[in-house]
Amino acid sequence: MNPRYFxxxxxxFKFDLIRHIxxxxxxxxxxxxxxxxTETGGKDGQKKSVKKDLGQAFTAGKAGTQxxxxxxxxxxxxxxxxxxxYFTNVRSYFEREQIMTEIFYKIRFTRENRNHYFQKxxxxxxxxxxxxxxxxxxxxxxxxxxxxxHFSEVKSIHDNMDAGSILMICQHFPRxxxxxxxxxRCSQLATLTGTSPVAITDNEIVFFLIAKNPKLKERMKNCIxxxxxxxxxxxxxxxx
Numbered sequence: 001m002n003p004r005y006f007x008x009x010x011x012x013f014k015f016d017l018i019r020h021i022x023x024x025x026x027x028x029x030x031x032x033x034x035x036x037x038t039e040t041g042g043k044d045g046q047k048k049s050v051k052k053d054l055g056q057a058f059t060a061g062k063a064g065t066q067x068x069x070x071x072x073x074x075x076x077x078x079x080x081x082x083x084x085x086y087f088t089n090v091r092s093y094f095e096r097e098q099i100m101t102e103i104f105y106k107i108r109f110t111r112e113n114r115n116h117y118f119q120k121x122x123x124x125x126x127x128x129x130x131x132x133x134x135x136x137x138x139x140x141x142x143x144x145x146x147x148x149x150h151f152s153e154v155k156s157i158h159d160n161m162d163a164g165s166i167l168m169i170c171q172h173f174p175r176x177x178x179x180x181x182x183x184x185r186c187s188q189l190a191t192l193t194g195t196s197p198v199a200i201t202d203n204e205i206v207f208f209l210i211a212k213n214p215k216l217k218e219r220m221k222n223c224i225x226x227x228x229x230x231x232x233x234x235x236x237x238x239x240x
Contacts, residue, residue, distance in 0.1 A: 001035045001134045001170075006086050007077030009057045009064075010205055014134070014170060015090070016064035017200070017207065017227060021130055021166070022099045024223040025216075028166070029128040030100040033090070034121050036109040036135045037083060038146050054078075063202050063231045069093075102126070111146050118153050128164035131157065138171035139185065151192055158193045158210060166220060167193075167210045178203055186239030200224050200236040 005011070022028055054074055058065050065071060073093055080086045087105040094101040102124065109117055125131055133149055140148035149169065158167050169189075173181065182199050189208055190196040197208040198221045209224065211217040221238050228236035 002038050002136050003081075003083055003086070006080055007054075007074040009053050009062055009074075011077065012054070012057065012064035012067075012071060012074045013062070013202060013205070014132075014207070015093070016067045016070055018130065018132060018168075019067070019070070019094070019097055019099070020227045021168075021220070021223055022094075023097070024226070025166075025219060027128065027164070028130055029164075030102060030126050030130070031094060032121075032125050032129045032131045033101065033103040033105075034131065034133045035087075035103065035105055036117075036133065036146075036149065037105055038109055038136045061232060063234055066230065102129075109146055114146075114150075114153070118156060122157060122160045125157075125161060125165070127162045129161075130166045130168060131161060132168040132170070133157070134170045139169070139188075141188075151188070154189070155192050158195075158212075161212075163213045164216065165211075166216070169208045169210075171206050171208065173204065173206065178206075182206055182237070183239070190239060196239045198224050198236065198238050200228055200234060202231075202233045203235075 018031060022031055054071065070093065073089060077086055077089060080089070083105060087103050091101045091103055104121060107113070107117065135149040136147035138149065140150060154169065161167060171185065178201065182201065185208065186197050186199060189210065193210055195210050195212055197210045200207050209220060211220050224236045228234040
């Protein structure tokens with residue numbers, strides 16, 4: 001993720017969805033946030049301005065806007081320039097919701113340190129955790145830069161997580177047809193992990209969720225479907 005976009009509507013969507021998952025699946029022990037934090041293009045404290053579109057999101061009834069406490073936090077986060085302050089506020093929000101939270105934010109994510117970065121994630125991720133990978137852009141099949149998550153990294157984290165955990169991946173849409181893109185990515189992830197993902201999208205970003213345990217996957221699917229039913233711009237699907 002990029003600090004330029006702290007507190008935008010995508011943050012509102014993803015954090016509200018995560019809250020919904022954790023509340024709907026109470027046997028999940030914790031939320032593990034892997035932000036893959038990149039540079040802003042300037043020094044920390046020199047965040048460039050971005051479009052503040054929360055007002056438009058409320059008017060349109062976009063994902064997360066029913067959560068007033070989180071929406072108020074997003075407005076504050078848009079004014080934050082420090083990565084430390086941002087992640088402290090995010091952790092505090094989830095802890096107020098009684099959700100144990102681990103965030104890997106102390107080092108920037110770069111192409112050069114990515115092997116070390118993901119090894120630390122594997123070593124420190126607890127059992128029965130929602131592990132959320134949040135790259136700046138999304139998955140990359142060939143040679144990833146600091147904005148991308150590689151398929152081999154997804155496989156490594158998936159293979160090392162326990163059967164009670166869920167892997168969640170954020171993907172920004174390229175300029176292609178949405179339905180075909182989601183279907184293709186689902187097929188790739190199913191081949192990679194041996195498990196078909198569940199997907200949810202607002203047609204701007206899509207989240208892929210993978211659970212090894214079939215019973216957990218079914219409960220997760222029901223959870224995602226119920227969240228999608230709350231907002232008119234959301235679509236969910238189980239990628240068979």
